[in-house]
Amino acid sequence: MVKIRLKRKGRKKKPLYRIVIIEDSNQRDGITVEDIGTYNPHTEPATISVKEDRVKYWISVGAEPSNTVNRLLATVGLTEHVPLASSNQKVSKKDRKPAE
Secondary structure, three states, rough: OEEEEEEEEEEEOOOEEEEEEEEEOOOOOOOOEEEEEEEEEOOOOOOOEHHHHHHHHHHHOOOOHHHHHHHHHHHHOOOOOOOOOOOOOOOOOHEEEOOO
């Protein structure tokens, strides 16, 4: 399966990210299929640049964006962002039921 996710670049404590198309079995910084954008969290506001036509193509083919990439693409206006809520949210740890 193909995923859209971040690939970390930059130096220690100064990360820069590339938005890439990658096989889900590959490592975070492993071999990619295609680079489709960049994300710089250090600028104010954070800089996000993507190739919109390539993002739309890969999503139409069936590539799934990671949660973080989905949030970034939503800020650009390419996807819908659905906030994820934990099933254990607002439940104290001692009252949680074990996973089945």
